[in-house]
Amino acid sequence: MIVTLTGASGLIGRSLCADLRAAGHQLRLLGRRAGPPDGWQWDALGEPPPAAALDGADAVIHLSGEPIAQRWTAKTWQRIVASRVEGTRRMVEAMAAMAKRPVVFICASATGIYGDRRDEILTESSAPGAGAVARLCQDWEREARRAETPDTRVVLLRTGLVLTPDGGALGRMLPAFRLGLGGALGDGRQWMSWIHLRDMVRLIGFALEHPDVHGPLNGTAPEPVTNREFTRTLAATLRRPAVLPVPRPALRLLFGEMAGILTGSQRAQPDVALRHGFSFEFGTLAPALREMFE
Ligand SMILES: NC(=O)c1ccc[n+]([C@@H]2O[C@H](COP(=O)([O-])OP(=O)(O)OC[C@H]3O[C@@H](n4cnc5c(N)ncnc54)[C@H](OP(=O)(O)O)[C@@H]3O)[C@@H](O)[C@H]2O)c1
Numbered sequence: 001m002i003v004t005l006t007g008a009s010g011l012i013g014r015s016l017c018a019d020l021r022a023a024g025h026q027l028r029l030l031g032r033r034a035g036p037p038d039g040w041q042w043d044a045l046g047e048p049p050p051a052a053a054l055d056g057a058d059a060v061i062h063l064s065g066e067p068i069a070q071r072w073t074a075k076t077w078q079r080i081v082a083s084r085v086e087g088t089r090r091m092v093e094a095m096a097a098m099a100k101r102p103v104v105f106i107c108a109s110a111t112g113i114y115g116d117r118r119d120e121i122l123t124e125s126s127a128p129g130a131g132a133v134a135r136l137c138q139d140w141e142r143e144a145r146r147a148e149t150p151d152t153r154v155v156l157l158r159t160g161l162v163l164t165p166d167g168g169a170l171g172r173m174l175p176a177f178r179l180g181l182g183g184a185l186g187d188g189r190q191w192m193s194w195i196h197l198r199d200m201v202r203l204i205g206f207a208l209e210h211p212d213v214h215g216p217l218n219g220t221a222p223e224p225v226t227n228r229e230f231t232r233t234l235a236a237t238l239r240r241p242a243v244l245p246v247p248r249p250a251l252r253l254l255f256g257e258m259a260g261i262l263t264g265s266q267r268a269q270p271d272v273a274l275r276h277g278f279s280f281e282f283g284t285l286a287p288a289l290r291e292m293f294e
Pocket of ligand 1: 006007008009010011012013030031032033034042043044045063064065066067068079083108109110111159160161162163168169
C-alpha cells in the first residue's frame with residue numbers, strides 16, 4: 001500500500017515506519033522537518049497538507065501533535081489542542097479533495113477520552129469522561145470522524161501509556177527509578193492502561209490491514225495495572241527499591257495542570273482488538289518490562 005504518515009519522527013512513528021517498510025508498504029512522510037525524496041514539509045499548526053503527499057495514497061495515518069507531557073501554560077495548551085483538532089481538520093479537508101480517497105484513515109487519540117474513572121472497566125463503548133483532556137480527545141475524534149465515507153473507514157486509536165525505555169512516560173521515569181527514588185504517584189490507586197511500544201506498532205499495522213476494524217480502538221494491553229503495582233513492578237525489574245509515594249500537592253507543584261494526567265485513572269480494556277483476533281505479544285506488565293530491561 002501507499003501510506004501517508006504524519007508524526008513519523010515521533011516515539012510511535014519511528015518504530016511504525018520501520019515495521020511498515022519491512023511489511024513492504026511505500027511511505028510518504030509529512031512532518032515539520034520532512035523533505036525529499038519521500039517526505040513533504042507540513043506543520044499541523046499551519047497550512048493544509050500538500051496534495052502531492054496524499055494523491056494516490058491508499059491509507060493515511062495521522063499521529064502528529066504537540067507533546068502533552070510538558071507544563072501546560074495557556075500557550076502550550078493552545079498548541080496541544082490546535083495541533084490536534086485543527087491539524088486533523090486540515091488533514092481531513094485535504095483528504096476530501098483527493099481524486100480517490102484512501103481506504104482507511106487511522107488517527108491518534110488517547111485513553112484520556114475516558115477522563116478519571118477510578119475502578120470502572122472502560123471499553124470502546126464506554127461514554128467519554130469529563131475534564132480538559134477528555135474534551136480535547138472528543139474534539140479531536142470528531143474531526144477525524146468527518147473523514148468517514150462509504151469508501152474510507154476511520155480508526156480512532158485510543159492509545160494508552162506507550163512503554164519503551166527510549167522515551168515517553170517510561171523514559172522520563174527511568175532516571176529516578178534507576179537511582180532507587182521511584183515512588184507511586186498520589187495514592188497510587190489510579191489505573192494505568194499501558195501498552196508495549198511493539199504491540200502498539202503491531203496494532204496499527206493490524207488496523208491498517210483489517211477492513212472490518214473501524215471506529216474507536218483501545219491501544220492498551222489486556223491487563224492494566226494500578227500505579228502502585230506499576231511502581232512495584234518497575235522497581236523490582238530494575239532491582240531497585242521503590243520509595244515513598246509522591247503526594248498530589250507535590251505533583252501539582254512539579255507538573256501544574258498536567259499532574260491530572262498522572263493521577264487520573266483509566267482501566268481500559270482492548271475489547272475491539274481482542275474481538276478481531278489481535279494477539280498481544282505483551283499482555284501483562286512484568287514480561288513487558290523484563291523484555292526492555294533484562
Ligand atoms: N506515546 C504515548 O504514550 C501516547 C499516549 C496516548 C496518545 N498518544 C498520541 O499518539 C500520537 C503519537 O504519539 P507519540 O508518542 O509518537 O508522539 P510524539 O513522540 O510526541 O511525536 C508526535 C509528532 O508530532 C509532531 N509534532 C510535535 N509538535 C508538534 C506541533 N506543535 N505541531 C505539529 N506537529 C507536532 C512531531 O512530528 P514532526 O516534527 O515530524 O512534525 C512529532 O514527531 C500523539 O498524537 C499522541 O498524543 C501517545
